[in-house]
Amino acid sequence: MARKNGGYADFSPIPVNGATLASQLLAEDVTVVETYDDETKTRSPKVKDGLTQYELQTLFLPFEGDERHTVAIVPVKVWSKTKPTIKTNAPVAFVNMKVTPWAMNGQSGLSYSADGFKQD
Incomplete structure (x- = not known):
């Protein structure tokens, strides 16, 4: 059975x-998340309840001695009224962070x- 977000697996x-x-x-x-309209063949910002979805690109630095993971760019999506302002190359802490497996x-x-x- 398909999920309303388009996936076929039942993950939360x-x-x-x-x-x-x-x-x-x-x-x-920081970049805006866009949706694609098949009918008009255009892209527009993803908006819900007056908020726009943005993607914060973060540099993931694994724990020392972690043999399984490598340095990587990890996108984290947040909703905001305005484009978030970040301090580049500065640590970022996320509020109520969630990971969703998808298939x-x-x-x-x-x-x-x-x-x-949050950033200091």
Whole structure:
């Protein structure tokens, strides 16, 4: 059975603590998440309840001695009225961070989201 977000697996968001994922997540960039309209063949910002969805690109730095993970860019989605302002290459802490496993068309992965973020 298909889910309303287009996936075919029954996964729910899992609350996580950003400190358990990596030694640090560093903010790198912010971009707007877009939706594609098949009918008009156009892209527009993803908006819900007056909020726009943005994607914070973060640099994932694994814990020392972690042999399974490598440095990577990890996108984390947040909803906001205005484009979030970040301090580039500075640590970022996410509020109510969640990870959602997904599977669709023979592929699978993880999607990260949060209610907000903080930087010093």
